[in-house]
Amino acid sequence: MQTKRTIFSNRALPIALIAPQLVITLIFFIWPALQAIRSSFEREDPFGLRTSFVWFQNYTRLFADPTYLSAFGRTLLFATAVTVLAMAFALVLAAAVSRVMRSANAYTTLLVWPYAVAPVVAGILWWFMFNPSIGILPYVLGQFGITWNHRTSGTDAMVLVVIAATWKQISYNFLFFLAGLQSIPNALSEAAAIDGAGPFKRFFTIVLPLLSPTTFFLLIINVNYAMFDTFGIIDGTTSGGPNQATNILVYKVYADGFLGLNIGSSAAQSVILMLIVIALVFVQFRFVERRVQY
Amino acid sequence: MAAIEIASVRKVYPGNVEAIKGIDLSIADGELVVLVGPSGCGKSTLLRMLAGLETISAGEVRIGDRVVNRLEPAERDIAMVFQNYALYPHMSVRGNLEYGLRNRRTPRDEIDRRVKEAARILEIEPYLERKPRQLSGGQRQRVAMGRAIVRKPRAFLFDEPLSNLDAKLRGQMRVEIKRLQRTLGTTSVYVTHDQLEAMTLADRLVVMNGGVIEQVGRPIAIFERPETVFVASFIGSPPMNFVPVSELGADAPGLPAGTDLVGIRPESLSLERPEGPALEFETIVELIEPVGGETHLHLRHTASGRTLIAQMRGRVVEAEGSPLRLWCSPRALHPFDTRTGRRTD
Ligand SMILES: Nc1ncnc2c1ncn2[C@@H]1O[C@H](COP(=O)(O)OP(=O)(O)O)[C@@H](O)[C@H]1O
Ligand SMILES: [Mg+2]
Numbered sequence: 001m002q003t004k005r006t007i008f009s010n011r012a013l014p015i016a017l018i019a020p021q022l023v024i025t026l027i028f029f030i031w032p033a034l035q036a037i038r039s040s041f042e043r044e045d046p047f048g049l050r051t052s053f054v055w056f057q058n059y060t061r062l063f064a065d066p067t068y069l070s071a072f073g074r075t076l077l078f079a080t081a082v083t084v085l086a087m088a089f090a091l092v093l094a095a096a097v098s099r100v101m102r103s104a105n106a107y108t109t110l111l112v113w114p115y116a117v118a119p120v121v122a123g124i125l126w127w128f129m130f131n132p133s134i135g136i137l138p139y140v141l142g143q144f145g146i147t148w149n150h151r152t153s154g155t156d157a158m159v160l161v162v163i164a165a166t167w168k169q170i171s172y173n174f175l176f177f178l179a180g181l182q183s184i185p186n187a188l189s190e191a192a193a194i195d196g197a198g199p200f201k202r203f204f205t206i207v208l209p210l211l212s213p214t215t216f217f218l219l220i221i222n223v224n225y226a227m228f229d230t231f232g233i234i235d236g237t238t239s240g241g242p243n244q245a246t247n248i249l250v251y252k253v254y255a256d257g258f259l260g261l262n263i264g265s266s267a268a269q270s271v272i273l274m275l276i277v278i279a280l281v282f283v284q285f286r287f288v289e290r291r292v293q294y
Numbered sequence: 295m296a297a298i299e300i301a302s303v304r305k306v307y308p309g310n311v312e313a314i315k316g317i318d319l320s321i322a323d324g325e326l327v328v329l330v331g332p333s334g335c336g337k338s339t340l341l342r343m344l345a346g347l348e349t350i351s352a353g354e355v356r357i358g359d360r361v362v363n364r365l366e367p368a369e370r371d372i373a374m375v376f377q378n379y380a381l382y383p384h385m386s387v388r389g390n391l392e393y394g395l396r397n398r399r400t401p402r403d404e405i406d407r408r409v410k411e412a413a414r415i416l417e418i419e420p421y422l423e424r425k426p427r428q429l430s431g432g433q434r435q436r437v438a439m440g441r442a443i444v445r446k447p448r449a450f451l452f453d454e455p456l457s458n459l460d461a462k463l464r465g466q467m468r469v470e471i472k473r474l475q476r477t478l479g480t481t482s483v484y485v486t487h488d489q490l491e492a493m494t495l496a497d498r499l500v501v502m503n504g505g506v507i508e509q510v511g512r513p514i515a516i517f518e519r520p521e522t523v524f525v526a527s528f529i530g531s532p533p534m535n536f537v538p539v540s541e542l543g544a545d546a547p548g549l550p551a552g553t554d555l556v557g558i559r560p561e562s563l564s565l566e567r568p569e570g571p572a573l574e575f576e577t578i579v580e581l582i583e584p585v586g587g588e589t590h591l592h593l594r595h596t597a598s599g600r601t602l603i604a605q606m607r608g609r610v611v612e613a614e615g616s617p618l619r620l621w622c623s624p625r626a627l628h629p630f631d632t633r634t635g636r637r638t639d
Binding site: 185187188191192193194197201206210 | 345347372382384393397
């Protein structure tokens, strides 16, 4: 790819232009990250008066802690469910819309709205709809003889957060899938139709393979989203409960650190999360560089 | 292989765009018919209706003995070559050729035999394992042809298949398509806006304009006797000159009743006075275009101020800006009536 280069005559202007972004990154990202790394090697006494350097103790304790390990498993389940559902629904919607019309603005706008909703608001929205006492959905489900109570049932709670997180991410995926679909020339589908492939066969043998760069990109983004960006949704719906059933890694960092006040353990957890993000981004860049080839 | 019968076919796109306004056409088994006309005249629409890629708003299309109006593209047993080739970019050349056969559950050994055969005919054997993006334009074009011929369909449909190639390659591929079509004897409909391509390829030429057929016939017959002003102006290069009868002067010969416009092919204007009666044109030379074996003269007709184009054999040694007298035999005139747009003789 060709990059455009602008030549500045002096040095002050470019530095001034990037300074605000740099300062924000330093203050709100790099600095806390460094602090987290430091804290993860320390232990504070119960009164917060003394801290001592404990090497990897916070980490070794974490990996010996069954609640942490089960949170890991739960996060995996949650992330897989959200990623698969959000991408599948988005793909179906995008395929439907791009079939109806080539530039489907009204549909597109409507389908994109959820993305503009803040995570906590989305969480509360679903919390409200699924509220066992006043929500509409438990009432409807009750008509079918299904009792819904995410306050007591861990499974219900997990289903609720998966739905809420999925709903919010579908719009984003939809936009990318729609753009991807529209960049596949119509003539390819037509050629395949003449070559004797029905609509489903065309979709799976022509469209889906050609969409693979988009799919792969979204896969990484969605895993990232489900693992790290869903804090607000969990907080707005279940707050990790009942009985830890929806306490995923990113929420546990907050719960252990700010509610449990175990700063050392919380810091170690956030460092582990950072490593996971770095790994995901690394995988993404490696593949994007080589492109998913076809 | 099959004959194609198009009867009173119309196409109305959503938004009441009438792209095809009633077309009747019979295409014989094994014939190569070329649809030619300016951009937007409905050639692709007609072709896509034959292919089943567009619905038919009214009328009937038969391929062989079947009415195909309601059949899916796959069921029509036709093959189409697209302008941008539409090769499947994620499949190898072999994959592209096999795709249609696999969808039709052709046995493996039969697939291999047909792919080999098609690759041999089109000389693409060395590229079978490559992806389309690793091929040149001409090679892609061959693969697109290959994908059409492996299926042994009842008809080939071509939608401007050569318009993405450079002039030299276009000439070569044109000859190859014609040769291939002769060898296979498959009924073919070929769409182009390039009149040279149309003239050289067609067994029969169909000139379209504004959603209707203007004239059907052998290319030479159409060239020699265009039935409408549109056909006369569209077919032939350089294009025909048109002069209103009122500007021909006193020596205008006896033209058929109703004639108010005459067409004169550039090659009908000559520097020597022909035997018998002749029309005389006093002109000023504006521009001389030597094109190898012949020369095109752009002239200004002094009487009317119109630009005329004359085509001369060999080289012409007139100077630009100098006066020139040209002659034309009355037999070479194409008389038209502008009110009907049709020929009057
Ligand atoms: N999908 C469509 N919807 C509406 N109008 C169309 C569509 N496709 C083509 N047209 C119109 O139909 C006419 C014929 O188009 P087309 O068959 O593509 O012409 P050609 O191939 O001769 O250039 C044009 O006026 C074009 O604008
Ligand atoms: Mg066209």
